[in-house]
Amino acid sequence: MRVLLTSSEAISRAVKLVRPEVISAYPITPQTHIVEEIAKFVASGELDATFIRVESEISALAVVIGAVAQGVRSFTATSSHGLLYMHELLHWSAGGRLPIVMAVANRAVGAPWNIWCDQQDTLSQRDTGWMQVYASSAQEAFDFTILAYKVAESVFLPCMVCIDGFVLSHTAEPILLSSRDDVNTFLPPFDFPLRLSNQDPFTLWPILEPALYHRQRKDLFRDASRALEAWKRAFKEWGDISGRCYRPIEAYRLEDARCAIVCMGAVSSTARVAVDRLRGRGEKVGLITVKLFRPFPKEDLLEIASFVEHLVVLDRGVSYGAEGVLTQEVKGALSGAVPVFGVVVSMGGREVFPELIEEAYFVGRRRPEGMGWI
Amino acid sequence: MDLKAFSYEGLSSGHLACAGCGAVLAMRLALKAIGSNARVVIPASCWSIIAGRHPDASLKVPMMHSTFEVAPSIASGMRAALNRLGLKDTVVMVWAGDGATYDIGFASLSAAAERNEDIIYVCYDNEAYMNTGIQRSSSTPPGAWTTTTPEGKLEEKKNIILAMYAHRIPYIATATVAYPEDFIAKFQKAKRIKGFRFILVLSPCPTGWRFEEKRTVEVARLAVETGVFPLLEIENGAWRITKEPMWLPVDRYLKVQSRFAKASTESFERSVKENWRFLERFL
Numbered sequence: 001m002r003v004l005l006t007s008s009e010a011i012s013r014a015v016k017l018v019r020p021e022v023i024s025a026y027p028i029t030p031q032t033h034i035v036e037e038i039a040k041f042v043a044s045g046e047l048d049a050t051f052i053r054v055e056s057e058i059s060a061l062a063v064v065i066g067a068v069a070q071g072v073r074s075f076t077a078t079s080s081h082g083l084l085y086m087h088e089l090l091h092w093s094a095g096g097r098l099p100i101v102m103a104v105a106n107r108a109v110g111a112p113w114n115i116w117c118d119q120q121d122t123l124s125q126r127d128t129g130w131m132q133v134y135a136s137s138a139q140e141a142f143d144f145t146i147l148a149y150k151v152a153e154s155v156f157l158p159c160m161v162c163i164d165g166f167v168l169s170h171t172a173e174p175i176l177l178s179s180r181d182d183v184n185t186f187l188p189p190f191d192f193p194l195r196l197s198n199q200d201p202f203t204l205w206p207i208l209e210p211a212l213y214h215r216q217r218k219d220l221f222r223d224a225s226r227a228l229e230a231w232k233r234a235f236k237e238w239g240d241i242s243g244r245c246y247r248p249i250e251a252y253r254l255e256d257a258r259c260a261i262v263c264m265g266a267v268s269s270t271a272r273v274a275v276d277r278l279r280g281r282g283e284k285v286g287l288i289t290v291k292l293f294r295p296f297p298k299e300d301l302l303e304i305a306s307f308v309e310h311l312v313v314l315d316r317g318v319s320y321g322a323e324g325v326l327t328q329e330v331k332g333a334l335s336g337a338v339p340v341f342g343v344v345v346s347m348g349g350r351e352v353f354p355e356l357i358e359e360a361y362f363v364g365r366r367r368p369e370g371m372g373w374i
Numbered sequence: 375m376d377l378k379a380f381s382y383e384g385l386s387s388g389h390l391a392c393a394g395c396g397a398v399l400a401m402r403l404a405l406k407a408i409g410s411n412a413r414v415v416i417p418a419s420c421w422s423i424i425a426g427r428h429p430d431a432s433l434k435v436p437m438m439h440s441t442f443e444v445a446p447s448i449a450s451g452m453r454a455a456l457n458r459l460g461l462k463d464t465v466v467m468v469w470a471g472d473g474a475t476y477d478i479g480f481a482s483l484s485a486a487a488e489r490n491e492d493i494i495y496v497c498y499d500n501e502a503y504m505n506t507g508i509q510r511s512s513s514t515p516p517g518a519w520t521t522t523t524p525e526g527k528l529e530e531k532k533n534i535i536l537a538m539y540a541h542r543i544p545y546i547a548t549a550t551v552a553y554p555e556d557f558i559a560k561f562q563k564a565k566r567i568k569g570f571r572f573i574l575v576l577s578p579c580p581t582g583w584r585f586e587e588k589r590t591v592e593v594a595r596l597a598v599e600t601g602v603f604p605l606l607e608i609e610n611g612a613w614r615i616t617k618e619p620m621w622l623p624v625d626r627y628l629k630v631q632s633r634f635a636k637a638s639t640e641s642f643e644r645s646v647k648e649n650w651r652f653l654e655r656f657l
């Protein structure tokens with residue numbers, strides 16, 4: 001049976017099924033609904049957890065770091081300035097190999113203040129070692145939260161589940177929930193081998209001499225890349241259990257496409273409409289949606305994109321002085337195999353209608369390489 | 375008190391402290407009172423180094439390094455996790471410098487105290503950012519030389535005890551390595567109490583305070599005997615001086631440390647007196 005839920009509610013429901021025992025968060029729009037809902041579950045006893053109401057986002061993540069290092073599954077959520085305020089601990093927790101899951105409602109960053117959606121907040125945290133998965137719907141927000149725990153706890157890396165602020169966080173859609181049994185079958189109890197214990201006392205994260213540190217980073221890098229396989233296995237396994245199948249990169253109407261639009265997040269739904277309309281006008285165009293951004297599924301992208309002649313990437317986060325972040329990633333993966341044009345379509349919640357995507361397509365199609373803002 | 379009865383050694387040799395480090399003596403005493411059923415959380419500080427380089431960890435209790443500003447929050451998460459695992463008797467102790475306590479971590483300290491987290495928070499106070507090479511903190515006493523106050527600090531030392539008192543936590547104490555019985559008794563008492571406990575440990579630092587390594591205990595004793603560092607405890611709001619000062623001339627304390635070379639004895643004396651007048655309102 002389908003229920004009508006916002007992506008925030010969908011994540012809260014997923015968290016309830018995953019049953020973290022320690023939760024800590026700090027309010028920030030548009031994330032707040034997630035933890036408000038979870039606070040209700042905790043208060044009513046539907047979720048047996050300790051909820052620690054801290055004074056800042058960096059403390060929220062710190063609480064979760066302390067709990068996970070002690071071997072207890074945890075959860076936190078944030079957005080925008082809250083995420084930026086956590087920055088130091090994003091590095092710390094990934095370097096410390098803690099399998100933390102955090103929901104992020106994507107929101108622009110100031111100055112000037114802007115509460116609306118773009119992906120600058122999470123994309124600017126790209127190099128912290130956190131995995132990042134981007135939902136395009138409430139159903140994905142729900143499923144990806146459960147999947148994030150599965151993968152994080154198998155590869156010992158933290159993961160952000162990203163949902164577009166307001167567009168997803170505050171918009172209700174009909175979704176299918178899963179049973180507790182299904183989640184229990186999929187997700188084994190949390191067993192953290194590095195948890196502190198009296199039996200075998202050790203120092204967590206002692207100072208390493210440079211050569212050892214270098215090796216530790218090499219391991220981290222290797223495991224972050226290998227995590228792609230873990231995601232694929234988890235997608236498959238969850239698909240078998242839930243009937244909902246995902247891939248790191250999803251294709252739409254790519255069969256005979258000469259050009260593909262590439263995007264990430266909720267824009268994907270709007271882009272489908274744009275692709276249908278363009279197809280109606282005889283344009284041979286398809287859509288590629290990136291679901292998994294870290295680890296970045298390079299080969300998967302190369303495999304499906306190498307059949308097209310041209311890619312137009314829709315960016316919602318930029319590297320100032322360079323180009324759109326998603327564009328950079330796509331170019332990096334294709335390494336010149338296919339010409340890529342990046343279009344920054346919306347920062348700070350500028351409305352993205354199908355017409356805008358059509359415009360981006362025509363702007364990009366005319367030029368083989370480069371970038372532009374519309 | 376028979377100190378020999380406290381035979382537990384939670385600190386092994388081979389730690390990386392400077393000779394004469396007050397903070398390392400303090401840890402040894404603290405762990406004697408706390409025992410091995412504990413977790414120690416240490417934010418960026420000299421102690422991040424003292425704890426040792428892999429594979430030579432100097433602490434025998436499970437310990438976790440923290441970033442500079444959030445050790446109380448990490449400890450809160452750890453406490454919650456231990457409780458969920460049924461390990462309510464395991465002590466969680468934050469071991470932080472004055473920089474983490476008075477300055478960069480003040481917000482997270484205040485918040486953990488306000489939530490009355492079941493944690494022992496220890497500030498080993500060496501009155502400056504020592505690990506980065508002796509820079510002033512808000513705990514640095516007036517007139518003291520540091521590398522960022524080459525002419526001596528102009529401001530007073532922040533009164534962290536009063537700040538913590540305002541949080542109405544069940545236990546607050548000060549201690550120093552020159553009085554091990556008093557030190558251990560306070561840690562033992564803290565261990566028996568539930569809720570947020572705050573202990574300020576004056577930790578003389580030969581490197582930063584500029585005195586001979588062998589005089590650490592003497593300097594700590596002088597701090598108490600001159601009235602510069604009051605030994606006290608506040609149990610459920612009730613204040614008590616645990617060691618009356620002898621009111622030796624403040625000069626005795628200042629003269630043994632080159633950091634006070636440019637400090638004025640009169641104004642230092644005045645601030646010590648003022649501090650006591652302030653204290654006496656609560657006694």
Ligand SMILES: Cc1ncc(C[n+]2csc(CCOP(=O)(O)OP(=O)(O)O)c2C)c(N)n1
Nearest residue numbers: 418419420442471472473474502503504505
């Ligand atoms: C956010 C951040 N800023 C600065 C530093 C550099 N740093 C490391 S230890 C330290 C000083 C710590 O001073 P204190 O807390 O008094 O401890 P002590 O070194 O004196 O033992 C500083 C500034 C850091 N690690 N993190």
Ligand SMILES: [Mg+2]
Nearest residue numbers: 471472502504
């Ligand atoms: Mg210090």
